[in-house]
Amino acid sequence: MTKIKSLADLRKLKDEVQSKIKLREKGDHPENLIHIKVSMATCGIASGAKETMNYLIEELDHQGIDAIVTQTGCMGYCYAEPTIEVSIPGKEPVIYGHVNKDKALEIIEKHLKLNELVDGIIPTNYKTIED
Amino acid sequence: MAEFNTHILVCGGTGCKASQSDLLKANLKNRLADHGLQNEVQVLQTGCFGFCEKGPIVKIQPDNTFYVSVEPKDAIEIVDEHILKGRKVEHLLFKDPKNDKRVDDSKQMDFYKKQVRIALRNCGFINPENIDEYIGNDGYAALGTCLENYKPTEVIDLIKKSGLRGRGGGGFPTGLKWEITNKVEADQKYVVCNADEGDPGAFMDRSILEGDPHSVIEAMAICGYCIGASKGLVYIRAEYPLAIKRLKVALEQAAEYGLLGKNILGSDFNFEIEIRYGAGAFVCGEETALIHSMEGLRGEPTFKPPFPSESGYMGKPTNVNNVETFANIPPIINKGADWFASIGTEKSKGTKVFALAGKINNVGLIEVPMGITLREVIYDIGGGIKDGKEFKAVQTGGPSGGCLTKDFLDTPIDYDNLLAAGSMMGSGGMIVMDEDDCMVSIAKFYLEFTLDESCGKCTPCRIGNKRLYEILDKISQGKGTNEDLDKLRLLSQVIKDSSLCGLGQTSPNPVLSTLDHFMDEYVAHVDHHKCPAGQCKALLxxxxxxxxxxxxxxxxxxxxxxxxxxxxxxxxxxxxxxxxxxxxxxxxxxxxxxxxx
Incomplete structure (x- = not known):
């Protein structure tokens, strides 16, 4: 380990190491963050949900967009896997089907950044027990 | 992938370790490796989450899922269901006793809702054995700011303005203590951290050192800068092996980064810290006895003045603060004195950590703003009395404190209110008693402890407490007289007034407060030879x-x-x-x- 020689050095190190705990901070205060849930049941995993999820995490991190990406169970749209649910604070969640890497990038570029909906939305017609 | 996408935080406090959290952590790691997930999911051990009743605790981020009472065998289910398939493991979620609903977010639990975590801010959040995680969460920024931007006296003024008072017992204003030590001229001064924690019901200092050792190290360095000391000593009891281990790791890492040693952060300030072990004597929590013990002498108190701030360790000016007090220092400097002073009551600022124990549903470690009522602590956070029984009293301040009855349930808790009620803040142990506890037995129990722990130097404490104990024993045998009750009170007062140190001056408190609040029970023992709670065997x-x-x-x-x-x-x-x-x-x-x- 190299020595920290000034307050400026310390701040620089802080920026470097902050990523180690940032995920926990985000998880503790999820209220104002974009939340993407990736459906990860057997059908989703078989269709490549894992790759989609990893890609989303990397790309969001790369672009510096603060978001939480978590897994969820089967959403029931097994014909359209991988499926993801995008929730922007204060807005209704939107579900997309057939999300491969290209689709994921399109969703980041248009939906998350410009707030434009993208093709591939699955209309939700269910209610959860919390509704 | 470079970064982990999920963090599994496993509680690594002493309590959860005793419930096999080490094995649980190993099982989680193995199962993740079975699925090839070791590079995507990080398993790490944190300090105490506080909810010891439901340990071991496992928290998964960023899903914000809080699992309770997790056994080593549950590791497979957590990995296979939660991590692999994204389904929460229902039966490991906390069940709200009010409506039997499962809760996954700890912030929604009654146990955490009213807590404000300042001293415990990093416990259950960072890995205490990794200095980078501490730095990532503003660690050592306070020390850096002090060295670069403030003169020692300016820092002292800031601490004074914040209103921080000593968290170890007496509640002496911390800034004032620093100022006094700063003003004494000497070639060498010392900063001492009191981690002796003698109160048998309290474990907050241990938990802070186990969960966030760097905050104490950082604060000691700040104190050294303020009073002009280049040496710090941590006096810790040898029976805290985990805290000692983590403190040692932290000291090494801080030295490697140059945050301890010479010319810290490019300034001309030098500071180093040594560890001194205590053998676990209650009296060594008293600062003069603590200093003698560190010097290699008998752990016996001496008369004050001179106060340690004038003549302490090796006869040099010494500033002694408790672990929890130190843990409050970095946030005060980072967030400002006004922020800190905005929390709490008029004369007691900030928060206090309490160790809840006894006949209460949620045993554990809590941090609450000063001014909260006992009712909120016991019923909202603590979840009420075990088995639906009736609340009788709560002993605050350990063997030096007194018991508070249900008449005090709505009294705001702060230093002065507790003193006025005949108890004291002490280090923050809270032992809750229900209808089955006999108050004569309780007083006898605490006195037995002080009797064992009295160093024997002064007569009132050595002999007086023994006589007090004998009278209490006589009463619990059903052989007491009304004269004994008067003697108890008189002798208690004499011991309080004439003992040399804090131990003797406070040891009769449990007797006096039970006499004040539960005279009827004493009378039942003496006049009717009955123990209403059914505890005194001789009377059953x-x-x-x-x-x-x-x-x-x-x-x-x-x-x-x-x-x-x-x-x-x-x-x-x-x-x-x-x-x-x-x-x-x-x-x-x-x-x-x-x-x-």
Whole structure:
């Protein structure tokens, strides 16, 4: 380990190491963050949900967009896997089907950044027990 | 992938480790490796989450899922269900006792809702053995700011303005203590961290050192800068091995980064810290005794003045603060004195950590703003009394404190209110008692502790406490007289007034406060030879109700002294001259035929 020689050095190190705990901070205060849930049941995993999820995490991190990406169970749209649910604070969640890497990038570029909906939305017609 | 996408935080406090959290962590890692997820999911051990009642705790981020009472075997289910398939493991989520609903977010639990975490801010959040995680969460920024932007006196003014008072017992203003030590001229001064934590019900200092050792190190360095000391000493009891281990790791890492040592952060400030072990004597929490123990002398107190701030360790000016006090320093500097002073009551600022124990549903470690009421602590956070029994009293301040009855449930908790109520803040132990606890026995229990722990240097404490104990013992045997009750009070007052140090000056508090609040119980013992709570064995007798006894012989077969006799299928009897009042017959009887009188 190299020595920290000034307050400026310390701040620089802080920026470097902050990523180690940032995920926990985000998880503790999820209220104002974009939340993407990736459906990860057997059908989703078989269709490549894992790759989609990893890609989303990397790309969001790369672009510096603060978001939480978590897994969820089967959403029931097994014909359209991988499926993801995008929730922007204060807005209704939107579900997309057939999300491969290209689709994921399109969703980041248009939906998350410009707030434009993208093709591939699955209309939700269910209610959860919390509704 | 470079970064982990999920963090599994496993509690690594002493309590959870005792419940096999190490094995749990290993099982989680193995199962993740089985699925090839070791580079995507990070498993790490944090300090105490505080909810010890439901340990071991596992928290998964960023899903914000809080699992309780997790056993090593549950690791497979957590990985296979939660991590692999994204389904929460229902049966490991906390069940709200009010409506039987499962809660996954700890912030929604009553136990955490009213807590404000300043001293415990990093416990359960960072890995205490990794300095980078501490730095990532603003660690050492306060030290850096002090060295670069403030003069020592400016920092002292800031601490004074924040209103921080010592968290170890007496509540002396911390800034003032620093100022006094700063003003004394000497070639060498010392910063001492009191991590002796003698109160048998309290474990917040241990938890802070286990969960966030760097915050104490950083604060000690800041204190050194303020008072002009280049050496720090941590006096910690040897029976805290985990805290010692983590503190050592932290000291090494801080030195490697140059945050301890010479010319810290490019300034001309030098500071180093050594660890000194205590053998676990209660009296060594008293600062003069602590200093003598560190010097290699007997752990005995000496008369103050001179205060350690003038003549302490090796006769040099020494500033002694408690662990929790130190843990509050970095946030005060980072967030400002006004922020800190905005929390709490007029004369007691900030928060206090309490260790909840006894007959309460949620045993654990909590941090709450000063001014919260006992009712909120016991019923909202603590979840009420075990088995739905009635609250009787709470002992605050450990063996030096007193008990508070239900009349004080709505009193805001701060230093001055507790003193006025005949107790004290102490280090923050809270032992809750219910209707089954006999207050004479409780007073006797605490006195037995101080009797053992008295160093014997001064007569009032050495002999006075022994005599107090004998009177209490006599009363609990049913042999007390009304004269004894007067003697108890008089002797208590004398011991308080004439003892040399804090131990003796506070040891009669449990006696005095139980006399004040539970005189009826003393009277019942003395006048009626009865123990209303059914705890004092000498005053109990066990009988078998002939009508209810079916003659099953279960009590007869289990009695360890052969005191029970009777025919099969006929009523049984207890021979009072042989009975040792162990209570086994009561426990074994299936027909509710054994009665206590």
């Amino acid at each position: 007798s066990y009988h078998i109700d002939e009508e209810k006894c079916t003659g099953c012989t279960l009590c007869f077969r289990n009695c360890p002294v052969g005191a029970i006799s009777g025919e099969k299928r006929g009523p049984h009897y207890i021979d009072q001259s042989l009975c040792i009042k162990c209570g086994i017959c009561l426990e074994k009887c299936k027909f509710d035929a054994v009665k206590i009188a």
